[in-house]
Amino acid sequence: MAGGEERDIDDLPKNTANYTALTPLWFLDRAALVHPNRTSLVHGPVRFTWAETYRRCRCLASALASRSIGPGSTVAVIAPNIPAIYEAHFGVPMAGAVVNCVNIRLNAPTVAFLLDHSAAEVVMVDQEYFSLAEEALKIIADKKKGAFRPPLLVVIGDETCDPKSLQIALRKGAIEYEKFLETGDPEFAWKPPKDEWQSIALGYTSGTTSSPKGVVLHHRGAYLMALSNPLIWTMNEGAIYLWTLPMFHCNGWCFTWTLAALCATSICLRQVSAKAIYSAIAHQGVTHFCAAPVVLNSVVNAPPSDIILPLPRTVRVMTAGAAPPPSVLAAMSNIGFQITHTYGLSETYGPSTVCTWKPEWSNLPPNERSRLHARQGVRYHALEHLDVVDPKTMAPVPADGTTLGEIVMRGNAVMKGYLKNPKANQEAFENGWYHSGDLGVKHPDNYIEVKDRAKDIIISGGENISSLEVESALYLHPAVLEVSVVARADEQWGESPCAFVTPKDGVDRTNEAALAEDIMRFCREKLPAYWVPKSVFFGPLPKTATGKIKKHELRAKAKQMGPVKKSRL
Template sequence: MTWRDIDELPKIPANYTALTPLWFLERAATVHPARKSLIHGFIEYTWRQTYDRCRRLASALADRSIGPGSTVAIIAPNTPAMYEAHFGVPMSGAVLNCVNIRLNAPTIAFLLGHSQAAVVMVDQEFFTLAEEALKLMEEKAGPGFKPPLLIVMADEICGSESLHRALAKGAMEYENFLESGNPEYEWKPPADEWQSIALGYTSGTTASPKGVVLHHRGAYLMALSSPIIWGMGEGAVYLWTLPMFHCNGWCFTWSLAALCGTSICLRQVTAKGVYSAIAKYKVTHFCAAPVVLNTIVNAPPEDTILPLPHTVHVMTAGSTPSPSVLFAMNQKGFRVAHTYGLSESYGPSTICAWKPEWDSLPSETQARLKARQGVRCVGLEKVDVIDCHTGKPVPADGKTIGEIVFRGNVVMKGYLKNPKANEETFAGGWFHSGDLAVKHPDSYIEIRGRSKDIIISGGENISSVEVENVLYNHPAVLEASVVARPDEQWQESPCAFVTVKSGYEKEDEKRLGEDIMRFCREKLPAYWVPKSVVFGPLPKTATGKIQKQILRAKAKEMGPVPRRSKL
């Protein structure tokens, strides 16, 4: 046979099967059936039990004609049921939609209607929220509205009142629903790995949220890619500080099964809870947005356990971490890997890959290098920074700003029912992130902000991220976000929104604001210095991202900075 003959041999069951992360669970149950898979308070499951429970869930769904073409929504924090849904739902052939628990009822009603959810699984703590959303859907649909099957998950932490109300409303209790399923259910992998496995919605800050559709192939590749680039090994003990509803937990829901690791579930995330879990369960890894890292490094002594009993590896993404926070985490003994990605790229798709030659550099320099978004992960074929007008790659000079674009197997299928958005976001054969960055001589990329976050003052571009990094070095600043404020003389100027550290709450705001501006003046070009500083808590998403669209609106409401204001 010639090579051409061999290349034309057909794919057969013996040598080809669609890629899907569902096989990871079957393997974990076979290799480590007695190893702990999930721990949530007093609840503990082994991998054998988790596999059986997931098959029960798939079977119970299939018995009710829920399968290919169906959407199953789940509204829940990090609990065993949320984890099980990541396997049980796609095992039935249906698509899983994890809903952000911090959304309001009208937005959830939109998501459930847009995705045509046939089933809504809801944690009892959020039953009232789901109930209100379904009521809004019914009012909009009118007579003939067919509500989705409602399943409520009980939790002793929440008491029984909301559970009893849910059952009285006709909801099925989750454990009873599982009992109706077959633990020996013979699930089948998808016939095509391009088949949809999950649906997740973007934040929808300026319009209706967009539904990001992911496929089995991408989920499989990302579930393996992230542990490889992180150095996360077999048997890892993973603390769920990152919401599973965010990008399916950056695909670590499936990674934990591939590694036969153990998931420690946290219903609510606090610094004390993180430190306690590290000590009690010997946690080796967790993921968190920079805002969570900030909480950890600024936790009061009574909530911490230092020095750490062992090395704890942290992956951070979601927004650009300041070098000062990365430095503080390192000083406390955490080993932080900085990654970057979007819902449309299955979560983190680049990493600031560490180089041994950087070990001898000063700690502050290391933190600055680590704050860069880095290079593509193993599972992504291409990432670049291109000129927004020409579409050509920008020079690797660390100065020229362009848009980050992706291409590869861990890019979404597209937005659900949104051909116009798909055409725009995939223009030129790339996925366009909307994030602006520079490319350094070593090919590492570094974000300068979203396109709408670049402040144009007197015709000159100001990177809000760089101003924020300086603010974080001020001793009084706990959190900071910089947006554009109208300016009578310069059209726009930086406005800093700041949350102060404990001990600075009673400081005179005018004096402290002037001190912060003076601090910035020593480290930044004059026109980059914030002309106004606003104190108070910063609005955040469920994953800890600061909601700049809200801050931009506040800055606009403040009116323009008067022409005679001095820097």
């Protein structure tokens, strides 16, 4: 176009001065510039500043790039919450590659599936989990025989672990992480992605009923969700964040990148316990942490010797995962924690809706406040559309708080798709929405509330029963520490609720039949008769690494028990 010719208002071109792809990697560059000497990470006696973290991440990126790891490559990380897994969230994508953080609680065959499916070219593994990675790689090698090219193994040493495991890994050919960083350039000239749609992370669903699905996330979504987090949570620059949530779970709900944006400080917690949480709050200045409801339950029911109260400051807690019982939210609030309740999935970068607190709720009776607070709420800033719809017609359900539908999402906070799984993608994105598989209602104030997973709904005599609502009632019983409710076959009604209960410490279990009857009597006072569990069993509940109860295992147990017999009057 000739110079001097005027352009239309919408016809001005992009150029390198006014456009760049969105990526959270710039947050680290800025943190090192603005607060180079502020503490970025603390892990026991190990402390890094933001300048040091930036240099270490550039070294990691450089070391990977020098070994031809870049766009199209996947780097797997098998580690608890330690500095190296945090650094991988920047160093790996700085090389152009995709970071895949693997759940450390998985067994070797499942890890083998993940490493093979993702075609991981590098495996970074904490020394404690080296044998897990080794066994998984052997499974792949045996399956593929001579066609398997083993990935580069980098073992992460940790002085809090037994040094023997590190020595074993080194003798077997792994490169020690710090030595690997030394091969990189601390001034590595990394470049942002040319396209913000480029993949930044890969994470796998639990795969409880089939093979795990690989959830692919892009730079744009990670950037937007990282900035949505502090807006949702009243999280300010310089916050001190305790890593109770695993970084391998949905990339730590994108807080790995949020903390760099805020020049905040990470307190790494290798093993989560109520005692460690109270201690970090008292002695390390913690202001924020994220946790599944099961962790909150452990905090409020911790032994007195582990509890340090009153809290020295307001500590903000974000919870998501299985819907938290109102009683747990109330108990946390009563001891001084400020709770933000969110909801989301791996496919939506972690939490993507929030039960935004309304000032008028503060004047309500405690039980009503807790009930409102337990809802899943409204969409994040980065999620453009959220609704509850009839899954057959896709018509929005009425905002009456009772009509059940499927929760669907649409927008920048939705994944690119599932890796190498076109059938699952077609199902997930049918009719132009992401289908969560969660059933819920929409209230008159447009706040949504999850009622159950579609697979967890109990159908008794043709009527739907929400296992989550039954669980909420059971949590009010003074003997109940944890509970999960699943469907059990019933000769008369088809299905009926079956409760698996972990009693609180000190509860007399010498007569479990009497305790079960007391729990059922308690439920009869609070629930419709057909919602009351017809069977109650006691013991520890099976959980995933992120604290979610493995309902599929409980359903299998209920199936083994056979149907509830028809009552004979």
